[in-house]
Amino acid sequence: MTSIALTIAGSDSGGGAGIQADLKTFQELGTFGTSALTAVTAQNTLGVHAVQPIDTSIVIAQLEAILDDFTIGAAKTGMLFSAEIIEAISDTLSRYPTFPFVIDPVMIAKGGASLLQQAAIVALKERLIPMAALLTPNIPEAEVLAEMPITSLSHMEIAAKRLLEMGAGAVLLKGGHREDTPFAEDLFVSADGERFIMKSKRIQTKDTHGTGCTFAAAITAELAKGAPMTEAVITAKHFIHAAIEDGLSIGNGHGPTNHAAYRLRGNRARKDVELIEKR
Ligand SMILES: Nc1ncnc2c1ncn2[C@@H]1O[C@H](COP(=O)(O)OP(=O)(O)O)[C@@H](O)[C@H]1O
Numbered sequence: 254m255t256s257i258a259l260t261i262a263g264s265d266s267g268g269g270a271g272i273q274a275d276l277k278t279f280q281e282l283g284t285f286g287t288s289a290l291t292a293v294t295a296q297n298t299l300g301v302h303a304v305q306p307i308d309t310s311i312v313i314a315q316l317e318a319i320l321d322d323f324t325i326g327a328a329k330t331g332m333l334f335s336a337e338i339i340e341a342i343s344d345t346l347s348r349y350p351t352f353p354f355v356i357d358p359v360m361i362a363k364g365g366a367s368l369l370q371q372a373a374i375v376a377l378k379e380r381l382i383p384m385a386a387l388l389t390p391n392i393p394e395a396e397v398l399a400e401m402p403i404t405s406l407s408h409m410e411i412a413a414k415r416l417l418e419m420g421a422g423a424v425l426l427k428g429g430h431r432e433d434t435p436f437a438e439d440l441f442v443s444a445d446g447e448r449f450i451m452k453s454k455r456i457q458t459k460d461t462h463g464t465g466c467t468f469a470a471a472i473t474a475e476l477a478k479g480a481p482m483t484e485a486v487i488t489a490k491h492f493i494h495a496a497i498e499d500g501l502s503i504g505n506g507h508g509p510t511n512h513a514a515y516r517l518r519g520n521r522a523r524k525d526v527e528l529i530e531k532r
C-alpha cells in the first residue's frame with residue numbers, strides 16, 4: 254500500500270528548505286508526498302529576498318482537495334506565516350479524520366528573515382500545538398515558545414516540559430544551535446513519560462540549509478508508513494545526519510543538505526557517525 258504524507262509549508266525557490274525539502278525527503282523515504290502551500294519565498298542559499306503569503310481561501314482549498322481524496326498517513330507543518338493561515342489550517346483539519354501531525358514551528362530563516370509574524374505565535378500555541386503528535390522546535394524557537402533562555406541540556410529539559418504542557422503529544426527539542434557542546438544532541442520527551450536523547454557528532458560544515466525542514470519531513474514520512482513515534486524520530490536522526498554529512502556545496506551561501514545521502518548509504522545508520530543514547 255502506498256503511504257501518503259502531507260506537508261503544509263512555504264516554497265523555497267532555492268530548493269533546500271520548505272516544501273521542496275519536504276517533498277524530496279518524502280520521496281527518498283518511500284512515501285507519496287502531497288502539499289498545501291502557505292507562502293512563496295524568493296530565496297537562495299544566501300537568504301530570503303521576498304515573501305508572499307498565499308490567500309487563506311487557497312490554503313483551505315488545497316487542504317480540502319487533498320483531504321477529500323487521499324488517506325493521509327501523517328502530516329507536517331513548516332512556514333505558516335500568519336495567524337490567519339494557522340487558524341484556517343486548524344479549522345480545516347478539525348473537519349477531517351485525524352492522523353499523526355508534526356508541527357515544526359518555523360520562525361526565522363538562517364539569514365534572519367522572519368517566516369512567522371510575531372502576532373501568529375499565540376495562534377500557533379493555542380490552535381496548532383494542541384493538535385500535534387510531535388512538536389519539533391530548534392533552540393531559538395523553543396526559547397520563544399517556552400519563554401526562557403536555553404543554553405544547556407538542563408534548560409532543554411525544562412523548556413521541553415513546558416512545551417508538553419501546551420498540549421503536544423511529544424516534543425523533540427533539537428540541539429543544533431547549542432554552543433556548549435561538540436555534539437548535536439536532541440531531547441525527546443512525550444506526554445506518556447518517554448524520554449531519550451539522540452546524540453551525534455557535530456559536523457563542521459556551512460551547508461546546513463533546510464536541516465529542520467528535512468528532519469521533520471523524515472519523521473513525518475516514517476510516521477506515514479506506520480512507524481511508532483520513537484522509531485520515526487530515530488530513523489529521521491540518521492537521515493538528517495547523513496544529509497548534513499554529505500551536504501551539497503552549491504550556491505554561494507549555506508548549501509542544502511543532501512536528501513539522497515541516506516538512500517545512497519543503503520537506508521542504514523552508520524555506527525561510526527551516530528550514537529543514540531537512551532536514558
Ligand atoms: N552541524 C551539525 N552536525 C550534525 N547534526 C546537526 C548539525 N546541525 C544540526 N544538526 C542536527 O540537525 C537537526 C536539525 O537541527 P537544528 O539545526 O537544531 O534545527 P533547525 O534547522 O530547525 O534550526 C537536529 O537533529 C540537529 O541535532
Ligand SMILES: Cc1ncc(COP(=O)(O)OP(=O)(O)O)c(N)n1
Nearest residue numbers: 263270271362363462463464465466
Ligand atoms: C520556505 C521556507 N520554509 C522554512 C525555512 C526554514 O528552514 P530550516 O529547515 O529551518 O532551514 P534554515 O532556513 O535554517 O536553513 C526556510 N528557510 N524557507
